[in-house]
Amino acid sequence: MERYHIIKQVGEGSFGRVYQAIDHLTGQYVxxxxxKPNCHxxxxxxxxxxxQILQHPKIVGFKGAERQHNTVFLVFEYMDGSLRHLINHRLRMGVPFSEAEIKFxxxxxxQGLDFMHRNRRFMHRDLKPENLLVNKHGVLKISDLGSATEIESDESLFHHHxxxxxxxxxxxxxxxxxLKNKKLRPFEYDxxxxxxxxxVIxxxxxxxxxxxIAESSADQLKEICKVIGAPTWESWMNWPKLEPEKGFGFRALVTSASESALDLIESLCSWDPSNRPSAAEALRHPFFTRGRNVLAPPPGFSRCPRPMMRYVVNKNVPKMTSMQQPIY
Incomplete structure (x- = not known):
């Protein structure tokens, strides 16, 4: 291969495989x-x-794409692992996150969502710790935009739930x-x-x-009701009755969180979407504005171990010649 030298396989999913490589032009990891071959x-x-649209310091950098024979390769900046890997590492070490780290x-x-929602009018739709990448310095970036869609797009209303x-x-x-009538469009969301x-994160x-955690959507709604109670406002009365009417609340569950943290979590996890703050509003919440600077790693921040991922040794790595401009 010319520009990129593949070092090892670092992950695998339904989409295909992910490799760590070195860019010979910059000397940086990618x-x-x-x-998967012949993907549509x-x-x-x-x-x-x-x-290409969502280029921001808090969104993983996209470097290009290539179609080689019947296989497509996407190239990204390299991050040491995901927030899920870091959570699992901390669990193994028996070291919980400090509130300063959680703020960070x-x-x-x-910050990434504010740019995505307000500046580019996109929604991610699959945020989870696995899709939040971190490096050894604690820098976090949103990744996996395969489900991202424009907020105002009529087409977005017809995506599956x-x-x-x-x-x-x-x-x-x-x-x-x-929804009993499967021909009806999905429940709208933004x-x-x-x-x-x-x-939730x-x-x-x-x-x-x-x-x-639940095995079905119905059970998931029940788990939510246990914490925040069932919805009671008039606009939801046509939906099946959910129980219990009163949940035990986040304060009984997240006992190590401060009052400002609990207030933010409760507002974000509101049944009514209109009661949830926007990303810009959440950034101004007292949870972030009071106390130490949230723009720098907390003192004593435990660096992410390298490697955080479980590397897969695979000698049959793909051969690549050159990378072209992104294709679409």
Whole structure:
């Protein structure tokens, strides 16, 4: 291979494989996502388009794409691992996140979302710790834009409700299951589904485990009701009755969080999307504005171990010649 030298495989998913490589022109590490052979263009073109539009310091950098024979490669800046890897590492070490660290990570997620929502009018729709990449200095970047779509696009209203991983799926997406007429368009939603996911992720950083876990959408709604209670406002009366009417609340669950943290989580995890703050509003919440500077790593920040990922030794790595400009 010419410009890129593939070092090792660092991940694998339904889309294909991810490799760590070195860019000979810059001497920097890159991540190369090799998609499955003969994949349909619509399986990657929306992500490529979103990556080119959403260029921001808190969104993973996209370096280019190449179609070689019947295989497509996407090249990204290299990050040491994901927030999920870091959570698992801390669990193994028995070291919980400090509130300063949680502020530091959460603030960066909201910075990326503020740009995505307000400046580019996109919503991510699949925020979760696996899609938040971090490096050894604690810099966090939003990744995996395969489900990202424009907020005002009419087409976005017809996307399926299950794009978001269930544990981080907002109630308005979960309620799609109650539509009896399958020809009806899915329950409408907007960028506030990302804000719900942020609230769930912040709570998870305190708990060191996912906040809501269930095997189905119906059970997921029940788990949500246990914490925040069932919705009672008039506009939702046509939906099946959910119980319990009163939940035990986040204060009983996330016991190590400060009052300002709990207030932010509760506002983000509101049944009514209109009651959830925007990313810009959340950035101005007292949780971030009071106390130390959230733009720098907390004192004594425990660096992410390298490697955080479980590397897969694979000698049959792809051969690549040159990288072209992004294709779409």
């Amino acid at each position: 991540a190369i996502k090799q998609l 263009p619509m399986s990657y073109l929306p992500e490529v388009r979103a990556l 990570f959460s603030f960066q997620v909201l 299950y794009v978001t991983t269930r544990s981080y799926r907002a109630p308005e997406m979960l309620l799609r299951m109650f 960028e506030k589904v990302d804000m719900w996911a942020v609230g 912040i709570a998870e950083l305190y708990l060191m485990r996912p906040l809501f």
